[in-house]
Amino acid sequence: MKFKDITIDSIKELQPYFELVEYEACEYCFTTLYMWQHVYKTGYFIGDDFAVIMAEYEGNSFSILPLAKKDKLPEVIDYVIKHFEENDKKICFRGVTKDVIDVLQKNYPDKFEYIEERDLFxxxxxxxxxxxxxxxxxxxxxxxxxxxxxxxxxxxxxxxxxxxxxxxxxxxxxxxxxxxxxxxxxxxxxxxxxxxxxxxxxxxxxxxxxxxxxxxxxxxxxxxxxxxxxxxxxxxxxxxxxxxxxxxxxxxxxxxxxxxxxxxxxxxxxxxEDLGIPGLRKAKLSYHPVKFVEKYTVMEK
The missing domain is CATH 3.40.630.30 (Gcn5-related N-acetyltransferase (GNAT))
Structure with a gap:
């Protein structure tokens, strides 16, 4: 996979793939990725009816969930895992939601560590x-x-x-x-x-x-x-x-x-999210959320 940096022009390519999914986490939105591209060096790859987002933070590469229809998601996740392996990088996904955790645990038993990221809910x-x-x-x-x-x-x-x-x-x-x-x-x-x-x-x-x-x-x-x-x-x-x-x-x-x-x-x-900032957490809780979008980091053991 050859990745291109996310720029404002990328919206024309990427927006149709965001419209393919109904993820609820804030990471799965073009505006979010574009706003923070300078921090995470975010890039993307367009495949056959899917898009892959890769990023880097403090020297470590990671991917968020691929933008793909639900029935194709396991296949594309496997594709991303092979990319990590072929480039001799430790497999890491961030912003993974609970329903996908269940898929990963079923398809890749004992392969990953699952870290609950409360500060990023x-x-x-x-x-x-x-x-x-x-x-x-x-x-x-x-x-x-x-x-x-x-x-x-x-x-x-x-x-x-x-x-x-x-x-x-x-x-x-x-x-x-x-x-x-x-x-x-x-x-x-x-x-x-x-x-x-x-x-x-x-x-x-x-x-x-x-x-x-x-x-x-x-x-x-x-x-x-x-x-x-x-x-x-x-x-x-x-x-x-x-x-x-x-x-x-x-x-x-x-x-x-x-x-x-x-x-x-x-x-x-x-x-x-509240990023673990006490004042921000207090403010967000004061509006009485009905639920959280729980997010996990998934790392190769």
Whole structure:
């Protein structure tokens, strides 16, 4: 297999293969792979009705699940395993979901070690719960939103964003990144995330049919923005959410309005992983996920 780097032009080749599958993990989305390509050196190979994604981190090669129809997946996994062996590399898959673990254990008994990656579990919520924030469990969220609506009555606007708004997003991103009180525990990876966001903005014309970006302006200044898309017909995936932490209720308000306005019919919303960051884990749990997309690293023994 000869692999090509994932660039913005790769969307034309790869998107049909993402549409072949209904994986729920955030890794199985062109935007995710493109955003983080500079970190993981992600490449791809197009085969006969399938695509293989390979990456590298800290000198170690790994693959995520091949993009293939369910009935062909075992055959393509075998193909990828042979690639590792032929290149004298230790076999490693990352972002493997529980249902595929069962297939691997059956087809390759005693070959692999299976490592549960709790820090990489994606948080999945009921779409209607995020849209309505109904019930006692969401009372605090509603209180924060009501405080925002009262404090800034007549002063805020929600809108979909486009290229002409991205300079405002970058200014907010700069302010958010420099807010040490909010971000001390986020230092690792913030630069990489900023690079990824800038790549999205620079090439948005190639992504705008898939990816939605929205923001909240307060007194004419952008104070929050978010971006997301459908990862499958029944699930929205939220890639990024940034807001001024000094405006009470702004985070829950943009969270709610984005799902309410742009994903009004999805049953589920994937808000990605917490990376083991305590503050992020607490925030994601506070929205009461209905399930996790459990992910495993699979390594040759």
């Amino acid at each position: 994606d948080y999945v919520y009921e779409g209607e719960s995020l849209r309505t924030l109904a019930g006692r469990k969401n009372q605090k969220k509603r209180n924060h939103i009501n405080a925002f609506l009262k404090d800034y009555e007549g002063r805020y606007t929600y809108k979909l964003l486009d290229e002409e708004d991205f300079s405002d997003c970058l200014e907010l991103l700069k302010e958010w990144t420099s807010n040490k009180e909010e971000n001390d525990e986020f230092d690792e990876g913030m630069d990489d995330e900023s690079v990824g966001i800038k790549k999205i903005f620079k090439n948005y014309k190639y992504l705008k049919n898939l990816l939605k970006i929205a923001g909240i302006y307060v007194d004419g200044k952008l104070e929050a923005f978010t971006m997301g898309e459908l990862i499958n017909p029944n699930m929205a995936l939220i890639h990024i959410e940034k807001a001024n932490p000094n405006i009470r209720g702004l985070y829950p308000y943009i969270n709610q309005q984005f799902i309410l306005n742009e994903f009004e019919n999805v049953e589920f919303v994937n808000r990605e």
